[in-house]
Amino acid sequence: MFRYALNLIKYISFLCFTLSSEAKEVKVVTEYLAPYQVNNADNSLGGLSTEIVQAIFKQANKTPNIIALPWARAYETASSEKNVMIYSIAQTKERLERFHWIGSLINEKLYFWGLKSQFPEAIDDLNQLKKFIVASARHSNVAHYLKRNNFKHNYKLVNEDQNILMLFKGRAELIIATELTLKHNAKKLNLSFDKLMKIKEFTDLNSDLNLAMNLQSDPKLVAEFQRAYTEIKAQGVIDAIYKKWGITTQ
Numbered sequence: 001m002f003r004y005a006l007n008l009i010k011y012i013s014f015l016c017f018t019l020s021s022e023a024k025e026v027k028v029v030t031e032y033l034a035p036y037q038v039n040n041a042d043n044s045l046g047g048l049s050t051e052i053v054q055a056i057f058k059q060a061n062k063t064p065n066i067i068a069l070p071w072a073r074a075y076e077t078a079s080s081e082k083n084v085m086i087y088s089i090a091q092t093k094e095r096l097e098r099f100h101w102i103g104s105l106i107n108e109k110l111y112f113w114g115l116k117s118q119f120p121e122a123i124d125d126l127n128q129l130k131k132f133i134v135a136s137a138r139h140s141n142v143a144h145y146l147k148r149n150n151f152k153h154n155y156k157l158v159n160e161d162q163n164i165l166m167l168f169k170g171r172a173e174l175i176i177a178t179e180l181t182l183k184h185n186a187k188k189l190n191l192s193f194d195k196l197m198k199i200k201e202f203t204d205l206n207s208d209l210n211l212a213m214n215l216q217s218d219p220k221l222v223a224e225f226q227r228a229y230t231e232i233k234a235q236g237v238i239d240a241i242y243k244k245w246g247i248t249t250q
Helices: 002-023 048-060 071-080 141-148 160-168 179-188 219-234 237-244
Strands: 026-030 064-068 085-090 099-108 111-115 134-137 154-157 174-177 196-201 207-214
Touching (some): 048 085, 048 207, 071 085, 085 099, 099 219
Parallel strands (some): 026 085, 134 154, 134 174
Antiparallel strands (some): 085 207, 099 207
């Protein structure tokens, strides 16, 4: 009888531990960057990428604790803390071995942008662009590229969505962004998107925006989320979210 009671206690303890482990929230960090991550009217976090991430968590039967931070802090947190996720992060060569990659959220095309008043026509020579002041967020893939390719005149931002303001305030001459993001930011800030000039496609950094996990994360947890991503993609969930946001080609 004593042995039976002891085994029952062990089983209950194990069951409680298992349920507690499954119910535990997973920390997820990101930044505000429309339309991928946006601050809704009720102060909740929304956006195209956020909806995909929430669908992945629902499929994995887990709860995300999503925290919006300046990109530099989000990147440092995901780089240093075990089992932390980050999105929407570009999958670049420099980052490939630094994270576990869960799945692609969206493919983006980046461009150099400037004001039409300063750039009456497009510029094809990348070297010509190096003489201008370029604004980029610290620890972003754009900032890493600019440094690596000897762009000397860089204006470092805390948040990516400040870049369009830097153009209109005259603090930067060029920014690098997707057309979709700039249109959303211009509308949000009551700035005229029509005053912007698409100067050159930034093909070197066109890449997938991903959901990734800290490199030291639990392999079983990583595999669970990778499987959940594959399942919702096969079910058409991601395509439905694209359609909702007016994106038809991915």
